[in-house]
Structure formats: C-alpha cells, structure tokens
Amino acid sequence: MRYSEMFLPTIREVPSDAESVSHQLMIRAGMIRKLTGGIYSYLPLGYRVIRKVEQIIREEMNRAGAQEVFMPAVQPAELWQESGRWDMYGKELLRFKDRHMREFCIGPTHEEVVTDLVRNEIKTYRQLPRNLYQIQTKFRDEIRPRFGVMRCREFGMKDAYSFDADWPGADKSYDKMFEAYSRIFTRCGMKFRAVEADTGNIGGSFSHEFMVMAETGEDAVIFCSNPGCGYAANLEKAEIAGPESPGAAEAMKPLEEVHTPDVRTIEEVCAFLGVKAEDIVKTLIFVCDGKPAAVLVRGDHEINEAKLRSYLKCDSLELAADDVVLNVTGSPKGFAGAIGVKADVVADYSLMHMKNFVMGGNREDYHVRNANLERDFRVKAFADLRFATPLDRCARCGSPFEFARGIEVGHIFKLGTKYSKAMKAVYLDSDGHEQYMVMGCYGIGIGRTAAACIEQNHDDKGIIWPMSVAPYHVIITPVNVNDSGLAKASEEVYGALLARGLEVILDDRDERAGVKFNDADLIGIPLRVTIGPKRLAEGKVEVRERKSGETKVLAVPAALDYITDAFRREVDIKCFE
RNA sequence: CGGGGCGUGGCGCAGCCUGGUAGCGCACCUGUUUUGGGAGCAGGUGGUCGUGCGUUCAAAUCGCACCGCCCCGACCA
Structure with missing residues (x-):
C-alpha cells in the first residue's frame, strides 16, 4: 500500500485522556478512535492487527478440533x-x-445461545464431543471502561464451548484448549503465564486465566517460587497454606473495654493503643444474599x-x-467486633491461634483488649478468606510466593453441568439413559490481546510489532520522493517485495526523512528499507530492524533475500516441534 | 454509584481568580527555499469557549442545573 493513499492518521502529541502506554500508542499510531465511552472504531492499521490475531486464533482452534460458528449478538430474555x-x-x-x-439483551457471552443450539441438535453420545467457537462482538456495560480497548464495553471476543459426554472427556477438551491458548499467545509474540483463577459469574468448577505479564496489568498474580511446584494463581484465588500450628500457650487475660474516642481505622487503633496491626482483629459486616455476616481477619490482612463469596456460596455479596x-x-462503623454481634461469624484461618487480641467493642468510641475465641464469642467456621501477602507460603509446597502483575487476555473454564442442567442439554448414553452434557467454555479478548501485545512490545518511539501480528511486514x-532515481528504485523494491508475498507500505509521501522515520517507528513495522542517494549510487539500500535498531547495507537482490528470510524466521514457530 | 479532576479551532494548551478585543504551539491551505531522524521564511483557512438557565449595560470568565470525558474504588476477555 502507498502511504500517500492510506487512511492512517498518526499523532505526534500524546492524547491527554489516554493513560496506559498501549492506549496512547494505539491512538497515536492511528489504530483506533473513540466513538463514545468504552466504544471504539478500528482504523485500517488497527483492524489489520485484529485480523492477524483472529487468524492465529482460528488456525489454532481448528487445529485443536474446534469448529467455527457465528451466533447472534441479540438474544431473547427467555x-x-x-x-x-x-x-x-x-x-x-x-x-x-x-x-x-419483548425483552432482549446484547450478548455479553454466549453460553445460553450455544447450549440452546446444541441441545436441539445433539441427541446421542455418538455426536459427542463437540467444540464450537466464534469470533464475535460482545457488549458488557462495564461500570468503568478504561485503558482504551483494554477494557471497553463493546469488544471482539473469541468464545468457544465444549460439550462432552462425561467429566474425563471434559477434562480432555479443557486440556486441548489449554494447549491451543498457549500456542496462540506464543505465536502472538507475548510472554504469558496461565494461572488458576476465580470463575466469577460465568460459573463452573475450575478455571485458568492466561496472563500477559506487564507491570501495568490490572490483575495481581502470584507464583510459587519453587519451580518443581509450579503453582500460579490470580491473587483473588491464591490459596494460602492452612492454619499455622499453635504457638506457645499464652494465658488468657481478662477482657477489658477501653475508651477509644474517634479511633476507627487499624492505623488509628495501633497508634492509640500502642499495638501492632497483627494483634488486632478486624470485623467487617457483609450482607450475603440479604443476610448479614460478620467476617473476621487479622488487622494486617x-x-x-472472591474467596468469601465462594466460601459462603452466595449470589450477592456486599459490604453492609x-x-x-x-x-x-x-x-457506628469503626467499632465493630464479634462479641455480641447479631450475625453469623466466620473467621480467617489466621485467627485460630490468636490470644488476647484487640477488637471493636460494638459500642461507639470503645474497643476491647484481651479478647479471646470461645471465651468471649463463638466463630461458626474458619476458612481461607484473605488475600495472600508476601509473608505467606504456597499452600501446595510451603515455598515463598512471588508477586507479579498481568493482563488477562484469555480465560478457560470447566463449566461442568451448570448450563446443561439449567437448560436441559441432555443426550442418550450407550445404555439408552439420559445424561447431562459436561461443558467447558473458553474466551480470548481480541482487542485486549492486541493492546497487551503493545504493552509488552514498545519503546519510547512507538510500537514494536512481532512479525506475526504486524499490520505490515x-x-x-x-528519503526524497522528488529524486526520480530514488523514486524509481523504491517502486522496484516495492514491486519485488509484494511479488514475494510480503505486506509492504511504500512511504511515497513528500515529507522529510525524519517525519517518515518517526512514523515508521511509531506504527511499529518490523522491517524498514531506507532508500537514499549515497547508498543507491552503489546499488545498495539499508534494511533496519525495528526491534534491535540493527541496520544492514545490502545490494538490492541481497536485501530482498534478507527480508524474506527475516520474515520467515520470525513467523516460523519453532517452539512447538 | 461514591470520591477527585477536566471540557476553549483537528491535537496539546493559555486566558477565568480580578467580567469588556478569543490567544499560543502543532496540524491544515498557498507561495518559496530546502530534503538521511518531526525544516526555514512569507501569507492564509478554521472556534455556537460542552449544553441550558440565571446575574449583569456586558459572560469563555460569576451562580445554578444538566451532559460528556479522564483518574481512584466494587466487575471482567
């Protein structure tokens, strides 16, 4: 494509309303423009990247035996x-x-539609397993869209749904998707980790998130530092090693009420009473499906x-x-405690062996000292209810945790029979008995994948696309289009590269070289051929790699071969053989 | 929805406090000189100052309301 004919509006200045690097660069590189809050248009350059990502996904989904369908965005309430x-x-x-x-919604996900489709058509175990996927626009009316296309309301998603006759089969389908996802994100040129995750309102028994590692990621993830263990999880999900063994027996001291006027927060209590945060028990009142519950954790936790919700098995959960x-x-708030509270009390494991702790007095401007379990109040149950901290240990092997941040680009779920039971998706087994299908579902955010790719691949000049998803190769x-010799040589190189099947931009604009170099760097094209008078006099051109800045001066035929090789080398996926 | 901030040519901003002429840089158009990392000179186009109501002789500026956007919290690909 000739640059002079492209719809590619690049911007020199950083847009004031874009916060994250990928958001800024996608706008500056002319990939996206905002229509309204959380709703974006993709311009030609951006859409080419989207299509590259989609194509990689298609190839890997097909390879894994899934079949592409296309389901409606508009779905009936029924x-x-x-x-x-x-x-x-x-x-x-x-x-x-x-x-x-009649009531409808715009699909935020497609479990209902696909389950309806499959239950109407699949009758026997002989037709199982099946995995159907689509690449389609979803709409989720996010409370706060942000970071451009990273978290928006209308977005492209690849969603796949597997249907198996039994649980072992469903596990196999899940493993296949795990493998396919690993290949997809590797091919997109990204460093990622799969971590265990909370299933949220999609539901199901178990899930993995595929996290692209980035400091700017919205999710905190933890890894076990022991490579032999390999436990990795979203911080929301991360299991903490169970209750510690009891410490040295400490005698219970008499309960004592202390006047603590206007002392509410943990910090204030620490300062006022001269105690450490870990000597305090924090009491929070939640409303769980309409019923109040008192939840106890240590002051420093x-x-x-997410853990509380899954432990209480409730649909709605909010702070009271x-x-x-x-x-x-x-x-009033700030003085809640467990003694005499009119609600069920659940406590984090870390409280099990605490003695003589400080907690709220359930009376305005009062706390209590030397509170003790059993003697002063009863806890209905102990559970893992808190976030892991750097002091915690892996629940599997006892090694220390490492913390990192990531962007969730994919999420795979073992759904089980949640939807097949609710919607009666059944088949006849070989004994002629009706059985529920066992489902899994698997999502990838397309635009988010592109944005995450930029978060990992950029420098202060702009985007550095991996060859596999680059809008052009x-x-x-x-250097000067008014020089007829340069123009002619450029056309020849252009034609020759196109003939070799490469995707090429010819920057034929009548701009100064610096402008063109800066635009080329900004939009992140992996290879640049610079054609200038001095080199061309010797029949040579320069080939520069965007990523390394490495420049080679080559005769034209050698340059064409070098470019073709570089392209093949980078798109080739050696890591899977 | 709660807390904070911002709405002024396409983009980035100043002006507002202390009411009276809309201004700067970039971009864009014309001419000219230039041409290997965002050129120089000369001339020029383009703005209901987010919207509405109010105060005033007079509102970008003061007041009220609304709308939009961004950032921080609960959601998620």
Missing part, C-alpha cells in the same frame, strides 16, 4: 431466564425491548471478597451499609 442469569448478571447486561415489547452495621453491631522509505 434463554437467560432459563439459565437464571437474567436476574443474576446485573447491570453489565445491556437489556432492551423490541417493538412488541485484607479480606478477599451504615444502618445495617448499626443494627447488627449496635455501633516492511515499510520502504525513500
């Missing part, structure tokens, strides 16, 4: 009522009515709501409002 998610999904689900006042706190504890930069 299906969602059948699965129970019409009421559960919340405000993220964009709902509307048609002219007959944070409650993990002020009036509920007053009602349950008898005091080569850009030819004649």
Whole structure:
C-alpha cells in the first residue's frame, strides 16, 4: 500500500485522556478512535492487527478440533431466564425491548445461545464431543471502561464451548484448549503465564486465566517460587497454606473495654493503643444474599471478597451499609467486633491461634483488649478468606510466593453441568439413559490481546510489532520522493517485495526523512528499507530492524533475500516441534 | 454509584481568580527555499469557549442545573 493513499492518521502529541502506554500508542499510531465511552472504531492499521490475531486464533482452534460458528449478538430474555442469569448478571447486561415489547439483551457471552443450539441438535453420545467457537462482538456495560480497548464495553471476543459426554472427556477438551491458548499467545509474540483463577459469574468448577505479564496489568498474580511446584494463581484465588500450628500457650487475660474516642481505622487503633496491626482483629459486616455476616481477619490482612463469596456460596455479596452495621453491631462503623454481634461469624484461618487480641467493642468510641475465641464469642467456621501477602507460603509446597502483575487476555473454564442442567442439554448414553452434557467454555479478548501485545512490545518511539501480528511486514522509505532515481528504485523494491508475498507500505509521501522515520517507528513495522542517494549510487539500500535498531547495507537482490528470510524466521514457530 | 479532576479551532494548551478585543504551539491551505531522524521564511483557512438557565449595560470568565470525558474504588476477555 502507498502511504500517500492510506487512511492512517498518526499523532505526534500524546492524547491527554489516554493513560496506559498501549492506549496512547494505539491512538497515536492511528489504530483506533473513540466513538463514545468504552466504544471504539478500528482504523485500517488497527483492524489489520485484529485480523492477524483472529487468524492465529482460528488456525489454532481448528487445529485443536474446534469448529467455527457465528451466533447472534441479540438474544431473547427467555434463554437467560432459563439459565437464571437474567436476574443474576446485573447491570453489565445491556437489556432492551423490541417493538412488541419483548425483552432482549446484547450478548455479553454466549453460553445460553450455544447450549440452546446444541441441545436441539445433539441427541446421542455418538455426536459427542463437540467444540464450537466464534469470533464475535460482545457488549458488557462495564461500570468503568478504561485503558482504551483494554477494557471497553463493546469488544471482539473469541468464545468457544465444549460439550462432552462425561467429566474425563471434559477434562480432555479443557486440556486441548489449554494447549491451543498457549500456542496462540506464543505465536502472538507475548510472554504469558496461565494461572488458576476465580470463575466469577460465568460459573463452573475450575478455571485458568492466561496472563500477559506487564507491570501495568490490572490483575495481581502470584507464583510459587519453587519451580518443581509450579503453582500460579490470580491473587483473588491464591490459596494460602492452612492454619499455622499453635504457638506457645499464652494465658488468657481478662477482657477489658477501653475508651477509644474517634479511633476507627487499624492505623488509628495501633497508634492509640500502642499495638501492632497483627494483634488486632478486624470485623467487617457483609450482607450475603440479604443476610448479614460478620467476617473476621487479622488487622494486617485484607479480606478477599472472591474467596468469601465462594466460601459462603452466595449470589450477592456486599459490604453492609451504615444502618445495617448499626443494627447488627449496635455501633457506628469503626467499632465493630464479634462479641455480641447479631450475625453469623466466620473467621480467617489466621485467627485460630490468636490470644488476647484487640477488637471493636460494638459500642461507639470503645474497643476491647484481651479478647479471646470461645471465651468471649463463638466463630461458626474458619476458612481461607484473605488475600495472600508476601509473608505467606504456597499452600501446595510451603515455598515463598512471588508477586507479579498481568493482563488477562484469555480465560478457560470447566463449566461442568451448570448450563446443561439449567437448560436441559441432555443426550442418550450407550445404555439408552439420559445424561447431562459436561461443558467447558473458553474466551480470548481480541482487542485486549492486541493492546497487551503493545504493552509488552514498545519503546519510547512507538510500537514494536512481532512479525506475526504486524499490520505490515516492511515499510520502504525513500528519503526524497522528488529524486526520480530514488523514486524509481523504491517502486522496484516495492514491486519485488509484494511479488514475494510480503505486506509492504511504500512511504511515497513528500515529507522529510525524519517525519517518515518517526512514523515508521511509531506504527511499529518490523522491517524498514531506507532508500537514499549515497547508498543507491552503489546499488545498495539499508534494511533496519525495528526491534534491535540493527541496520544492514545490502545490494538490492541481497536485501530482498534478507527480508524474506527475516520474515520467515520470525513467523516460523519453532517452539512447538 | 461514591470520591477527585477536566471540557476553549483537528491535537496539546493559555486566558477565568480580578467580567469588556478569543490567544499560543502543532496540524491544515498557498507561495518559496530546502530534503538521511518531526525544516526555514512569507501569507492564509478554521472556534455556537460542552449544553441550558440565571446575574449583569456586558459572560469563555460569576451562580445554578444538566451532559460528556479522564483518574481512584466494587466487575471482567
């Protein structure tokens, strides 16, 4: 493509409303433009990258035996009522009515539609397993879209759904997708880790997230430092080694109420009473499916709501409002404790052996010292309810954890029979008995993958595309298009590279060399051929690699071969043989 | 939804406090000189100052309301 004819508006200045590197660069490189909050257009350059990512996904999904379908974005409410998610999904689900006042939504995901499709067509174990996938636009009315295409409301997603006759089969389908995802993100040129994750409102028994490692990632992940163990998980999910063994027996001291006027936070309590955060027990009141619950953790720990939600097995969970706190504890916020609280009490494992601790007094401006389990209050159950800290140890092997940040580009779930039961997706087994299909579902955010790729592959001049997803492989930069010799040579190189099947930009704009070099760097084309008067007089051109900055001066035929080799070398996936 | 910030040519901003002429850089158009890392000179196009109501002789500027956007929290590919 000739640059002079392209719709490629690059921007020199950093847009003021873009925060993350990938967001800034996607706008500056003319890949995307915002239509409205969380809704973006892809311009030609951006869309080429999207199509490259999609193509890699297609190839790997097909290789793994999945088949591509295309399901509707608009979905009837009845299906969602059948699965129970019409009421559960919340405000993220964009709902509307048609002219007959029938209710619909725009699909944020497609478990309902695909389950409906499969239950109507698959009748026997002989037709299983099947894996159907699509690449399609989803809409999730996110509370706060941000970072451009990284977290937006309308976005492209590859979603796949597997249907198996039994659990071992479903495990096999899951493993195949795990393998396919690993190949996909490797081919996209990214460093990633698969980590165990919380299943959220998709549901199911088990899941892995594919995390692209980046300091700017929204997710915290932990890894076991022992390579032989290999445990890795989202911080939300990360299991902490169970209760420690009891320390030296300490005698219980008498409970003592202390006046602590206007002392509410852990920091304030520490300062006022001269105690350490780990000597305090923090009491938070939650409302779980309409019922209050008091949750206890040590003062230096944070409650993990995802763990709490899964432990309590509740659909809705939120911190209690002020009036509920007053009602349950008898005091305003800041003085809640477990003694005499009008709610079930659950506590983190770390409390099991605590003695003589400080906690809220359930009375305004009072705390208590020397509180003790059993003697002063009862805990209904102990569980792992908090976030891991750098002091914690791996639950599997006892080694220390390492912390990192990542961007969730893919998520695979073992759904089990959640949807097949709710929607009666059944088949007849070889004995003629009706059985529920065992499902899995597997998502990849397309735009997010492209954005994550930029987060990992850029420098201060712009994007550095891996060859496999680059919008073009080569850009030819004649230093001066008004020089007829340079123009002619550029056209020849352009034609020759196209003939070799490469995707090429010829920067035929009447701009100064510096402008063209900067644009080429910004949009991140992996290889640049510079054609200038001095080299050309010797029949030579320069080939520069974007990533390394390495420049080779070569005669034209040698340059063509070098470029072709570099292309093959980088797109070739050696890592899988 | 709660907390914070911002809306002024396409982009980045100043002006607002202390009401009275809309201004700067980049981009864009014309001419000219230039041509290997974002050129120089000369001339030029383009703005309902987010929207509405109010205060005032007079509002980008003061007040109120609304809308939009960005950042921080609960969601997720």
